[in-house]
Amino acid sequence: MSARKLFYLGPQGTFTHQAAVNAAQELARFEPQGFDLMPMDDVPQILDAAQHGDGWGIVAWENNVEGYVVPNLDALIDAKDLVGFARVGVNVEFDAYVAQGADPAEARIATAHPHGLAQCKRFIAEHRLSTQPATSNAAACRDLIPGEIAFGPAICGELYDITRIGTAIQDYQGAATDFLVLAPRAEVARLLAKPRAEANVEYESVLTLIPLVTGPGVLANLLDVFRDAGLNMTSFISRPIKGRTGTYSFIVTLDAAPWEERFRDALVEIAEHGDWAKTLAVYPRRERPNPPVTSWMLPQGGVRLDDSHLPDDWQNDETVRRELMW
DSSP, X not given: OOOEEEEEESSTTSHHHHHHHHHHHXXXXXXXXXXXXXXXXSHHHHHHHHHTTSSEEEEXXXXXXXXXXXXXXXXXXXXXXXXXXXXXXXXXXXXXXXXXXOOGGGOOEEEEOHHHHHTTHHHHHHTTOEEEXXXXXXXXXXXXXXXXXXXXXXXXXXXXXXXXXXXXXXXXXXXXXXXXXXXXXXXXXXXXXXXXXXXXXXXXXXXXXXXXXXXXXXXXXXXXXXXXXXOOEEEEEEEEOTXXXXXXXXXEEESSOTTSHHHHHHHXXXXXXXXXXXXXXXXXXXXXXXXXSXXXXXXXXXXXXXXXXXXXXXXXXXXXXXXXXX
């Protein structure tokens, strides 16, 4: 048997390339013949190759600074028969580069993937740069010309023979991006047949839900199904249904797998309500901090009911009223 192809967003040197390397190591138990890492020009090509069974795909899914990678989320919602079955993390650190022999002082443009530009705003502001989005951070480094500064992984310096002028220049230390490994549903069911029988493995799942009626309480009733089933929801967002003003799909992450009885019963109840549901991903559950947010992480302003910070008559306190706008 030949090695399985794993398609990633090229060119070489992207964070997705690093994620593909990590995934090949983590998923070796599924593929004893190993993997051939195949760069692709864009995410639709990755999804198309995986959909047709040419190999597996890996795409950026969620960043702990910028949130979901929305185009990839939307693409997976619309995909006919793909599901994520592994989640792979990559630490995101950006180095700054100029073309070989170029003078950094003459640079006026910062170039990177839009998420890369968003994570390096302080550097951009300090150097008074305008921005130019690229299809990937590696492409920005590969195509770098005098007058530009590119942001990319450390591997890009050697790959593309460019000059490093700064290291770890991102705004937030500890930034990370998670990637999803994708395959057709029937293949994922086969791959997970053995792991799902192991009692010591806990899973989380990502669902898309679309209520087919509107009105007061519709969404609350939908979420009540998960509460009543005892399912822990760790993420909930909405996305517009393209071209349909005022209509939305809802993306829910739950600490359970669809084959668990309580989860299966919840899905049956949702279907019997007449609502639409689709599983986007099922993968081993990640550890999370508890509590997830401590007081020092909270944004400025806002109100938190805490006896040590609020007066006895908090409902009439001017600061509280201003923050809550009553």
